[in-house]
Amino acid sequence: MAKAMQTPSGLAAPRGASAKESAVTAFVRDTAAVAEIEIRKLGRDPIELFTRAIQPTLWLLVFGQVFGRMKAIPTGNLSYLTFMVPGILAQSVLFIAIFYGISVIWERDLGILQKLLVTPAARTSLVLGKALSAGVRGLSQGIIIYLLALLLSVPIRLEVGPIVAVFGFIILGSALFSTFSLAVACLVKTRERFMGIGQVLTMPLFFASNAIYPLSVMPAWLRALAKINPLSYQVDALRALMVEGGQSIFGLGTDLTVQLVVLAAFVLLTAKLYPNVVR
């Protein structure tokens, strides 16, 4: 009897957990647990999301209007403002996600991270859970930009399918850039250094993309950079799905695949770096 209750090393059942539970089930559960908690916190303190609306509003109202009148940038059959709206949405997603990594430094300083790291949850769940909650922050930006675009009479595709797809891409893009941000935070470890690096990263990522001008007008070196910049694939997908007459240059399948692969790579990398923050 006593012997029968012993389990071999490595297969030992965790207390209170089923021994048969698969790694996948545990991964999904833990990821959902982390994401849900972050979303609950966000729901209780949404002020930040509204202040975040100011910057895209300025870009569309000021920059978009002026450049639209100049007709300096060839945007094919789209007006410049129409061309720019998906770019500004992608920019908002980038800006809101790229500073997300600071939360891991906060959590380190509060001792929350140490506690999460000593649970049996996979590091990849901890990272992806946070990344998905960043996706919800990104969605708030999506809603704001849709409203702004309607106010500015930009021809928006108001169909359920494309809107759902846009929201899907927003979650994907936010998760991707927030995971990148978490990786950076794991490397630099302090708030001051992180804020400095965050500032340094955002503008090059934004300008080396097709957000506010098309690939076709770029010099070759910039176009080469833009093509390895995941933000370009985010913009490309949003442009095809969000506005009337918008077209994808890379193809939506490529946009999706590139971002998924980069996200997966960043999740694995960040999971590896995660314990660094507390060492």
Place this chain on the structure above:
Amino acid sequence: MAISPDHNAKQEAIGRIDAPDSKNSPSALPAIETLSLTRRFGALTAVNELSLFVPPGCIFGLLGPNGAGKTTTIKMLTTILPPSAGTARVAGFDIVRDTVGVRRNIGYVSQMISADGALTGYENLLLFARLYGIERQLRRERVAEALRFMGLEDAAKTLVRNYSGGMIRRLEIAQSMMHHPRVLFLDEPTVGLDPVARHAVWEHLRGLRNNFGTTILMTTHDMEEADELCETIAIMHLSQAVAVGSPSALKGQVGPEADLDDVFVHFAGGSIEYGEGYADTVRARRTARRLG
């Protein structure tokens, strides 16, 4: 239920754990065993050839000046930091080869205020119940048990930022016990608490050990706490354990009238600070400020 008393069976049982919910199982296996455990950071040796033995159900105190290596030791035993040399087993699992086995069987309470102030007590517990893999049917029960055990039932729906320091600490202990860990690690559990809250935490820790057979390893700078709570203490100094024994035995070694402060000074040689001192001090003060 318990492991067979047969000697060979015990030998076999090394590296295994017994049935998931056995409480107080009289096992001779150490809860924590370290063998020449060493951690270096570049030229600095934070922990040097530490060999400790903590029997199951023991409340074990790790004392020593800042920078003596207490925190590094806990980081290694909780699998956050790999050792540079040596080995250790926690709850029967190797801290390097079977990190997940270790993590399933331990709880950890940070010195810092680690409960999330933006969540309710209940939500704080639910998150950890899920991360510890407690089955859905059992989750509610375990959360309720932990709340009851730590005397927090009435505060379950309150945001933690409105808790007192003592309540936060009790919630953090509740978070770390829902999966009935065999070993609980606490980093200065009562730093910054008022005397009433401090005694309440002590009572709860004793209760945990008595009810669940939990082995407790804690660090502390509070000699009264070590004397009151710990059955065995180890004094670390310059990255090594310089004295191990019961508080009374150590006092006896120093002198007939000695208290634990004298023991500390005798073995750790005053209050010379090394290495991590600054960071430790900043953290302790920040915690104290937020609690106080």
